[in-house]
Amino acid sequence: MDTETIKIIIRTFSTLVILFILIKIIGKKQLSQMNFYDYITGITIGSIVADVSLDIEKDFFAGILSLIIYTTISVLISKVCQKSIKLRIFFNGRATTLIDKGKIITDNLRKTNLDINELLSEARIMGYYDISNIDYAIMETNGKISFLPKELEQPATKKDVNAKLTNTGLVYNVIIDTKVMEKTLTKIKKDKSWLDKELKVLGYTNYNNIILATIDNNNKLTVFEKK
Numbered sequence: 001m002d003t004e005t006i007k008i009i010i011r012t013f014s015t016l017v018i019l020f021i022l023i024k025i026i027g028k029k030q031l032s033q034m035n036f037y038d039y040i041t042g043i044t045i046g047s048i049v050a051d052v053s054l055d056i057e058k059d060f061f062a063g064i065l066s067l068i069i070y071t072t073i074s075v076l077i078s079k080v081c082q083k084s085i086k087l088r089i090f091f092n093g094r095a096t097t098l099i100d101k102g103k104i105i106t107d108n109l110r111k112t113n114l115d116i117n118e119l120l121s122e123a124r125i126m127g128y129y130d131i132s133n134i135d136y137a138i139m140e141t142n143g144k145i146s147f148l149p150k151e152l153e154q155p156a157t158k159k160d161v162n163a164k165l166t167n168t169g170l171v172y173n174v175i176i177d178t179k180v181m182e183k184t185l186t187k188i189k190k191d192k193s194w195l196d197k198e199l200k201v202l203g204y205t206n207y208n209n210i211i212l213a214t215i216d217n218n219n220k221l222t223v224f225e226k227k
Helices: 003-026 036-054 060-083 085-092 106-111 116-125 182-187 192-201
Strands: 096-100 134-139 145-149 172-176 210-215 221-225
Touching: 003 036, 003 060, 036 060, 060 085, 096 106, 116 134, 116 145, 172 182, 182 192, 192 210, 192 221
Parallel strands: none
Antiparallel strands: 096 134, 134 145, 172 210, 210 221
8 A cells, every 4th residue: 555545544534533523513403404504514614625635735734724614613603693683594594485375476486496396396205295285385494395284184183083173374483582573473463562462461571581482373372481
């Protein structure tokens, strides 16, 4: 085995060990819920790893420093996004409604670069062969599509025996990270006064300890506290 091959083996092994440590620092989200920014970061880090491992003429430590810098930036952006909704939307984007109350939103299909055949294919993958059975479809920020079937098409459970149909429809987020979503309230024809009143009934006098509050089509408000 020649010297060049030995160097490549050592560099590759060392890079993989360092990469494993850095990915652990970034967290599982990088692997399971990649958004647009995570995707770019992943490609860049992969390119650097391949370059450092195979090109023995390049400075190994400079390549490792570059990996550390990318990892640090990724972690910092993740932390900042946890604190700021605006930056979270900037880096991760927004979820997009593709089907609303059984109606396909063609403008949103175009915005997400999807055509109707791709939407039907995604529905079939999730087990929905008749799109008329779908009440809502939402493309998440990681590119995956979530489907909510119409109530009569939802699987029955023991609780459904002799149960009255009370479709909750789409659930809206009215508070996220202690901040009131004014646009969402307007969309569902509510206002901040109504929200404050409902929160007071539930025993909340402010938003400081609320990480998430949702409301369904039956005007049921559900509050999740910070833990």
